[in-house]
Amino acid sequence: MDVYFTTVIRQAPPSEGGEVVKLDWDSKKVLSAQPIVPTDPPVSATNTRGGTRGGRGILITNGKVLVASYHSLHSFDLDLSPLQRISNHTFANLHELCFHNHSIWATSTEIDAAVQVDEEGKTMETWWPRDDAVTATHFGLTPLKMDKEADNRTAHEKSGSWDTSHVHINAAAIAPDGRPLMLLNRFGAVIKLHPTEVYIVKPNMRGCHNLLVTKSGHLMISNTLQRSVDIFDQRGTLHKRIMLDDLAPVAQILRRLTWTRIKCWLAKHGRPHKLFHSMFLHAVSSRPVFVRGLCETPNGNILVGISPAAIIELDWKSGKLVDFFSYSDDVNVCVHGMACK
Secondary structure: EEEEEEEOOOOOOOOOOOOOEEEEEEOOOEEEEEEOOOOOOOOOOOOOOOOOOOOOOOOOOOEEEEEEEEEEEEEEEEEOOOEEEEEEEOOOOOOEEEEOOOOEEEEHHHOOEEEOOOOOOOEEEEEEEEOOOOOHHHHOOOOOOOOOOOOOOOOOOOOOOOOOOOOOOEEEEEOOOOOOEEEHHOOOOOOOOOOOEEEEEEEHHHEEEEEEOOOOOOOEEEOOOOOOOEEOOOOEEEEEEEEEEHHHHHHHHHOOHHHHHHHHHHHHOOOOOOOHHHHOOOHOOOOOOOOEEEOOOOOOOOOEEOOOOOOEEEEOOOOOEEEEEOOOOOOEEEEEEEEEE
């Protein structure tokens, strides 16, 4: 099995901010890699946690690997030789992608939009949760002030849309009934479209990533901050939660990075002395075992990404660890997207 995954390297210059990697899963040998850098137009690096850096969602189709950067979709052949790049005026801080028939849904996180495009990048449909009456009413949202027809690829990277109505839409999938599913990270919510329906809301999933609809019809979500994979049935009922902390290699990472975890907690919750803050906390931007990246293998297992960049293979039905691969020991190197064939 070949596994393709992308990385984001926090605190790195954008030109060195991440890559796409091809891995032979059986031998754990890296077969090839390519940097992912958004260059046209150029972007800044104001957000050290990730921001404009590295590779994001990833798809495999028709002998090609499609990888999202901040504002573009880069295509490669299966050996990761570059082929072409497409963009769209609404691509701003792209996160995860999904196929829908012969089109692609891309989540444009900076401007709170989901954009459906064809293979040339032409807009087919857009969904704006802050403008949709169902989601706006349910979550108390107000529209983002912007010109939707303008080139918004870098227009918001400094000013940002991170107000109280920011939903941080970051993943899309297609339900077994053919309806698009959208993940609102800030609310731990999954929305069904056509028509709009608030499908799942779990406050303890806030900060989550990834939507995976398996061949069995289950919906899986990377519960990033709880360090779990949450599995739902087709009614939207929580079926199972797999706690990654219970897995031996994850527990080992958490022990090794105990001090980093303490610094992360203090940076978010504590009130440390200014000297302590200047010496230690200013550089804290990466959380150990930050769960992001999810795909289904040909044999029905799942692959889950964590930081420092590593991939876990799970038998999700039993919750048991099947295999494990570590790509980096640097907690700043984070997995983002994954696909396999």
